[in-house]
Amino acid sequence: MRAKTLVPVVLALAVIALGAAPASAQKVVKIGDLGSKVGVFEGYGKYQTMAIQMAVEELNAKGGVLGHKIEIISEDDETKPAPAVRKAEKLILQDDVKLLIGAVSSGSTLAVMDVTKKHKVIHWNSVSCAEFMRTTKFHKYYFSNQPDSRMQATGLAKYIVDKMGKKVYIFYTDYAMGQSDGRQFKTALEKLGGDVVGVAGAPLDTKDFSPWFGAINQANPDVLFVAFAGTDSLRLMTQLHSFGMTRKYKLAGIDCFLLQQDLPAIAEPMEGFVQLAHFSPYNQDKNMQAFNARFKKRFGTDANIMAGAYDAVLFWAAAAEKVGSFDADRIAEAQEGMCLDNTHIGRQCIRKEDHQVVMDMHLYQVKGGKNLPIATIAGKDSIGEPMVGKDPVEGFTWEIKKKN
Numbered sequence: 001m002r003a004k005t006l007v008p009v010v011l012a013l014a015v016i017a018l019g020a021a022p023a024s025a026q027k028v029v030k031i032g033d034l035g036s037k038v039g040v041f042e043g044y045g046k047y048q049t050m051a052i053q054m055a056v057e058e059l060n061a062k063g064g065v066l067g068h069k070i071e072i073i074s075e076d077d078e079t080k081p082a083p084a085v086r087k088a089e090k091l092i093l094q095d096d097v098k099l100l101i102g103a104v105s106s107g108s109t110l111a112v113m114d115v116t117k118k119h120k121v122i123h124w125n126s127v128s129c130a131e132f133m134r135t136t137k138f139h140k141y142y143f144s145n146q147p148d149s150r151m152q153a154t155g156l157a158k159y160i161v162d163k164m165g166k167k168v169y170i171f172y173t174d175y176a177m178g179q180s181d182g183r184q185f186k187t188a189l190e191k192l193g194g195d196v197v198g199v200a201g202a203p204l205d206t207k208d209f210s211p212w213f214g215a216i217n218q219a220n221p222d223v224l225f226v227a228f229a230g231t232d233s234l235r236l237m238t239q240l241h242s243f244g245m246t247r248k249y250k251l252a253g254i255d256c257f258l259l260q261q262d263l264p265a266i267a268e269p270m271e272g273f274v275q276l277a278h279f280s281p282y283n284q285d286k287n288m289q290a291f292n293a294r295f296k297k298r299f300g301t302d303a304n305i306m307a308g309a310y311d312a313v314l315f316w317a318a319a320a321e322k323v324g325s326f327d328a329d330r331i332a333e334a335q336e337g338m339c340l341d342n343t344h345i346g347r348q349c350i351r352k353e354d355h356q357v358v359m360d361m362h363l364y365q366v367k368g369g370k371n372l373p374i375a376t377i378a379g380k381d382s383i384g385e386p387m388v389g390k391d392p393v394e395g396f397t398w399e400i401k402k403k404n
Contacts, residue, residue: 029326032099032101034101035049035102041230044256047259048102051344052072052309055310056070056313066325070313081110089115092116099312100116101312110137116141122328126309129181129255131148134388145315145357147255147278152185152361152382153187155381157185159252161192161193165223165250167221169219171216171227173228190401195401213245222249225252227257229257234265254275254276255278257273257275259306267366271366276361279362282370282373291310291345315338354386361376362375362377363376
């Protein structure tokens, strides 16, 4: 009789335990971190993950978003469009992420935009800079806090012409990002009266750049403008220096040419290099300093331009809280025109027309392995007019204009 009495008691306790478990477990919402984890852009992917992690940790410490703990799912896109698409599909369909941040390379990001548009998922870009993302490829779920090539050209071209020299040779990595930067800088320089004396593109992950050096020397520019990134940039600068070209020409480049962490290793080749970026740990702006102090305390290293991924999480979380939902359509609408004061560079606002964050741009010069600020360009002066649906390549030619 006693054994029979115990059975319903045990069953009752099991039912109570099962019923209590969901109530005590916090709900989870997942976000996707898609970027290069190995290869030429590995550093950018690494720091993107760190920036996302810091934002998630801070939000989770305050209770998460809409009572949900945020969980990060990271994937490697191999710096190639096809794997990027597969990983994006996996993050959305299998992992059910409500926000996707990435990719790192422009080619991969452009491919992933088709996926996020198809599946209606909020998509933030924090490093890719091809101008197609806010022109012909733009869609309602896509947002960016990375200054694209048009913004960078507007910010840097005038300084080059006014302060460095009018004769410019453009050398770029021959894929979406470098082509975009090359086009925009050529256009901007020529509008300002600059003389583009040569253009050339080298394939992504080039090991030996010396075959292009003869043409550069023959053109004899005042300034060599370079649009490369990651290990390509490291190899290029090392080889330019060994050929004496870093002393012969003034050099300038795009914001993602090299991360701050890379500079000390090649301080001598990079000495005097002018780079445009929206963040440096050596900028005395109080917002940058405050963010960098928190980042360095958490990870033991300075932050860099990949800190934009931190802001992407904050914008998405603020929009979700505002509308009380993770619904992508409602969040997209809420993010349009949204301003935040607690980003890594202070107050930022999203322009409604093309979902581009309006941000001040800073010019830095490398001295002793450090990116030191030399000038500032207001965000309103660099962002340019909205061009959604317009082809930024229309009417462009690589042809070098003949000077009389």
